[in-house]
Amino acid sequence: LSRLAAQNASVPIKDFLNLPYQRSLQELAGGARQCHPFVARTPKHETSYRWVAPTRRIVTTVFVTEDLPNPPKTLEELKGHEIAVQRGTLGDQTLEQLGIPATRITDTSRLAILLANHRVSVFVAEYASGFASAKEAAVTVREAMPLAETLGYFVCSLAVDNATADRLAK
Numbered sequence: 001l002s003r004l005a006a007q008n009a010s011v012p013i014k015d016f017l018n019l020p021y022q023r024s025l026q027e028l029a030g031g032a033r034q035c036h037p038f039v040a041r042t043p044k045h046e047t048s049y050r051w052v053a054p055t056r057r058i059v060t061t062v063f064v065t066e067d068l069p070n071p072p073k074t075l076e077e078l079k080g081h082e083i084a085v086q087r088g089t090l091g092d093q094t095l096e097q098l099g100i101p102a103t104r105i106t107d108t109s110r111l112a113i114l115l116a117n118h119r120v121s122v123f124v125a126e127y128a129s130g131f132a133s134a135k136e137a138a139v140t141v142r143e144a145m146p147l148a149e150t151l152g153y154f155v156c157s158l159a160v161d162n163a164t165a166d167r168l169a170k
Contacts, residue, residue, distance in 0.1 A: 001037040001055060005154060009167035022088055028157045035160065035168070038152030040090045049155035053169045059127045060091045060148040063134070063141045065115055071144035072122065075100070078145070084111050084120040091124040094148045112137035 006013045017034070019027070028034050029048040038055045039045060062078060064071040072078040075098065083102040085091045095102050103120060105111065111123040111130070116139040124147060125133060134141040156165055 001154065002035055005035075005037075005052075005168050009164070009170065011164055011167060028155065030157075031159050032157055033159045035154065035156040037154055039155045040150050041153050042090070042093065042150070044093070048158075049153075050158055050160055050165050052154040052156055052165050054151045055154050056152045058090060058150050058152040059146050060094050060124060060150075061127045061130055061146050062144040063111075063115070063123050063125065063130045064121070064144045066140045066142055068121065068144075071142075073145055078122070078147075081121040082119075084114045084123040086111065086125065086129075089129075090126060090150065091147070095124060108133045109136050112139040112141060115139060115141065 002016065003013070017024070024036055025039065028036055035052070038058065039049060040058050041051060062072060072081055079100055083095065083100065085095055085102045085104060086108050087104040087106060092102070092104060102124065103114070105114070108125060108129050111125055112134040114120045115123050116137060122144060123130065127143070130141065154168065156168065
């Protein structure tokens with residue numbers, strides 16, 4: 001998405017970096033002249049980035065193993081489960097806002113491992129990240145229930161000028 005936006009906007013790109021998500025957000029907020037293809041627009045992030053254009057829906061989802069007999073279908077049922085979530089993610093923020101306790105871990109790849117080893121009964125993650133975590137851990141999961149939805153935006157650091165951001169938006 002970044003390459004396509006830059007090409008269509010005639011914006012030269014020096015490098016494409018594949019960074020861990022949290023690190024990329026820190027670098028953007030720190031002023032590096034960089035852009036990111038999707039960041040959830042939340043009050044916490046509002047003043048940290050130049051919001052260029054919406055790119056996709058971000059659905060925060062509750063995942064379970066295929067063999068869980070009674071997966072949660074409501075928030076009340078979810079509260080009865082042992083939950084894992086990656087620290088600092090949109091899923092973590094959602095659970096915090098809902099007042100639902102969870103085991104917080106440092107990386108997405110551990111979510112499915114905890115689930116497979118029955119250390120937790122569910123995990124919360126962004127839809128694509130949840131399935132990617134399960135694939136990496138060779139664990140079959142399914143979506144039990146969507147928990148929240150927000151828009152993901154193409155963002156740039158505040159160091160990117162208005163003219164460039166406007167061309168990227170178009």
